[in-house]
Amino acid sequence: MSDKLMDQGLKTLAAMDDERMEDCIHCGDNWYVIHHIDGVCHKCQDKGLPGRWEIRKAQIIKRALLNTVLILAGTSAIIYALFMFFE
Numbered sequence: 076m077s078d079k080l081m082d083q084g085l086k087t088l089a090a091m092d093d094e095r096m097e098d099c100i101h102c103g104d105n106w107y108v109i110h111h112i113d114g115v116c117h118k119c120q121d122k123g124l125p126g127r128w129e130i131r132k133a134q135i136i137k138r139a140l141l142n143t144v145l146i147l148a149g150t151s152a153i154i155y156a157l158f159m160f161f162e
């Protein structure tokens with residue numbers, strides 16, 4: 076094996092050693108971070124499961140909708156109370 080090839084091989088091994096590993100957020104499969112997309116392993120990506128950001132986005136939208144509903148409900152209650160008061 077040439078020195079250059081040997082160096083290349085050692086560099087690849089070093090890079091693999093440095094790579095962080097993480098659990099897939101759906102199935103818990105522990106694998107290299109670089110092979111996960113947004114915390115999702117390849118198997119779960121194939122199943123079309125959402126990544127961390129997709130889940131977070133859904134939560135943000137849900138919360139915003141809930142807040143809107145609560146504000147509307149609160150406003151309606153105040154208007155209703157005013158109507159009752161001035162009747």
Ligand SMILES: [Zn+2]
Pocket residue numbers: 099100101102103104115116117118119120
């Ligand atoms: Zn998975």
